[in-house]
Each structure stands twice: as C-alpha cells, then as structure tokens.
Amino acid sequence: MCTITSRLTEPYVLATAVAVLAVLVSTLAMGLFSRSTSFDPRGKFCYVPGGSAGLGKALAEDLVRRGAHVVIVARDASRSADTIAGLKKLAGGDAERKLFAVSADLTSQEASEAALAEACAAFGGRAPDYVFLCAGFSKPQLFVNATAADLKSGLDGVYWVSAWTAHAVVKMMVKQRVKGTITFVSSFVGYAAIAGYSPYAPGKFALRGLADSLRAEMFLHDIKVHLYMPAGILSPGYENEQKTKHAITKKIEESDTPISPEAAVRYLVRGIEKGNYQITNDFMTDMVRVATAGPVPWNGPLDLVYSALSAIVMPIFRQVVDGTVRSSKKSVEEELQAQGFFDN
Numbered sequence: 001m002c003t004i005t006s007r008l009t010e011p012y013v014l015a016t017a018v019a020v021l022a023v024l025v026s027t028l029a030m031g032l033f034s035r036s037t038s039f040d041p042r043g044k045f046c047y048v049p050g051g052s053a054g055l056g057k058a059l060a061e062d063l064v065r066r067g068a069h070v071v072i073v074a075r076d077a078s079r080s081a082d083t084i085a086g087l088k089k090l091a092g093g094d095a096e097r098k099l100f101a102v103s104a105d106l107t108s109q110e111a112s113e114a115a116l117a118e119a120c121a122a123f124g125g126r127a128p129d130y131v132f133l134c135a136g137f138s139k140p141q142l143f144v145n146a147t148a149a150d151l152k153s154g155l156d157g158v159y160w161v162s163a164w165t166a167h168a169v170v171k172m173m174v175k176q177r178v179k180g181t182i183t184f185v186s187s188f189v190g191y192a193a194i195a196g197y198s199p200y201a202p203g204k205f206a207l208r209g210l211a212d213s214l215r216a217e218m219f220l221h222d223i224k225v226h227l228y229m230p231a232g233i234l235s236p237g238y239e240n241e242q243k244t245k246h247a248i249t250k251k252i253e254e255s256d257t258p259i260s261p262e263a264a265v266r267y268l269v270r271g272i273e274k275g276n277y278q279i280t281n282d283f284m285t286d287m288v289r290v291a292t293a294g295p296v297p298w299n300g301p302l303d304l305v306y307s308a309l310s311a312i313v314m315p316i317f318r319q320v321v322d323g324t325v326r327s328s329k330k331s332v333e334e335e336l337q338a339q340g341f342f343d344n
C-alpha cells in the first residue's frame, strides 16, 4: 500500500496521469466521441441521386442487398435502366421491393423538387428515410484554360446538384416529421484544394459548408447529417475526368491510390455505423480533415493524435505539392505558348 502510494506520487507517473486525465476530459468536453448508430435500411426508402454509376451505383447495390427500397436519379435514362435491371436481379424477384429510376437534371431547383416528388409518390408521398447525395462531376484543368461555362457548371454540377435536393428533402422531412438521414458527398479537395481543380474544389467546399450548416441546425428536427470526403474512386466519372486533368494534377495524385466504388461504399457505411459526421477513406484525408474540421465533431480520441501529427504533415504536404507545381512552371509556359494563349 505504502509503495503504491509512493509510486503514485513519482513525478512521471503523476505527469502521465494528469496528461491522460486532461486528454479524457478534453475529448469528452469537445464531444469527440461520435455515438455509434445502427445502420439498418431494411424496408426503408433510400433516395440516391447519382445512383446510376460509380459510387452511387455501388451504394444502391449495397442498399438493395440490405433489403432497402431504392430510388436512383440521373440524367441518362438508358444507363439508369441498366442499373435498375441489375438492382432488381440483386433483389432476387422480391415483388414487394420498390426499385426504380427517376430521370432528371438535378442542377435545376424545379427538376430537383419534381424528381423528389416523383420518387416519393411511390411511397404514398412520404419523405425518404435515407438520402445519399452522390451526383456530381468533375472537369479538372488549369484555371487559365477553364471557360466561364466550366467555372459556372463547377458550382451547378457540383454544389447545386446536391443543394437543391437537400433543400427539398429537408422541407419535406420536417413537414412530415420524418427523422431521416442525409449524407453529402464532397471530396478530399473539399478540404484541401490542389492545382488543377479550380472548377471543382469550390463546389465541394461549398457542399461541406452546407453539410456543416445542416449538421448545426438539424438537431431541431432530429435529422442526421453525414459528410463523406472520399479521395480517388475508380468510377466512370473518374475515367472521364482523366481526359482533361492536367499533368501536374495527375502527378500530385500519384500519392493517392484510387479505390473501387465498392470499397468506397464499405468506408461510407462503416462511417455511418460509427456515427461519424465526417467520413474518410484514408490516412491523408484524415490529416486534412483534422486540420480543417473547425468545431464539428471528431471521429474519436485518435483524432487527438492525428491532430498533432497533422501539424507536422501539413507543411510537408504543402512543400511536396507546391514543389510539384513550381517545377512545372516552364512546361506550362511552353504548353500555353503552343496553345496560342498569349497571342491575343
């Protein structure tokens, strides 16, 4: 007893105890421990804009396997029809299961309201239980090469494509007192912009701003909000963006190994189950997450360690990435000259 007491008062033991206590108190005070929730969409109405391809399609498949009713939204009706045929096959002829597509361009407010209404009509006009805002596109390129239309569609097709639906969905859930869950899909570059993404990153930052705003407000209505921040996903959209992506951006992205849409869905679902507000796929995204989170909840006590690490990693990140850009000065000059950029 005596030895234990004297050991306890040894300075390093005391210091360690105080440090551990401080960490525990601060983590609790900061509400760092996200509460795990059950994710059981069986028999629930899931609304998946962007569900015909890539991440959204893989998610729709996962939801069908879990026994959910799934409505997807996309512009290309024939691709949607193929996806729905696949979903019906997965459901194995379950006649009760509602699986269909709505065709709409969600960059317009009217079309977003109408698409939601069309989907809900099949559920007696009830609001969805789960909404996964997966629609989006990217046309990465250097800022000087982007047209006015590229920059505008970078907000329409990245921000408004989800924001209009979020607005329509929230109003509907609140009116009907449906305690739903809304998941936004932003991106690594919604935390940390890198060269070549100026038409896209601002829209993803804006989406994060909207998700943070709703996280802060939806306690009023018992609506849950999640924000998914993936890095590269090997999807049709990814294949397409490679066509315009600048060599500098490709070089920077060499540090990121893109994952399959199915793997991305596993991270997303795990994040929802853990009750995490911000959901990430990898270590580097966690580094930029803790560096930019502000007052939103952390994902657990490990974020304290990440936070300290991030303070060291961020300046290295910046030097590596800025170095890649700086060393391309000459080749970009030549490239612009070859384009005739300076000629008038």
Ligand SMILES: NC(=O)C1=CN([C@@H]2O[C@H](COP(=O)(O)OP(=O)(O)OC[C@H]3O[C@@H](n4cnc5c(N)ncnc54)[C@H](OP(=O)(O)O)[C@@H]3O)[C@@H](O)[C@H]2O)C=CC1
Binding pocket: 049, 050, 051, 052, 053, 054, 055, 056, 073, 074, 075, 076, 077, 079, 104, 105, 106, 107, 133, 134, 135, 136, 137, 138, 157, 161, 185, 186, 187, 188, 229, 230, 231, 232, 233, 234, 235, 236, 237, 238, 258
């Ligand atoms: N792939 C990646 O590396 C990453 C992607 N993300 C984000 O994840 C999400 C999914 O990406 P990904 O799977 O690659 O995308 P894909 O291009 O593979 O699929 C996009 C889906 O959204 C639909 N869609 C796009 N624009 C609209 C629109 N205006 N109205 C209605 N539906 C639309 C598409 O259908 P249709 O064209 O027929 O309308 C399709 O169903 C996007 O928000 C993307 O920004 C984030 C980080 C990395």
Ligand SMILES: CCCCCCCCCCCCCCCC(=O)[C@@H](N)CO
Binding pocket: 137, 138, 187, 188, 189, 194, 230, 231, 232, 233, 237, 238, 241, 252, 253, 255, 256, 284, 313, 316, 317, 318, 320, 321
């Ligand atoms: C220690 C320092 C190392 C430096 C590491 C740099 C890592 C950069 C990773 C960039 C990943 C970007 C993913 C963008 C995904 C996206 O949203 C688009 N594909 C759009 O579809």
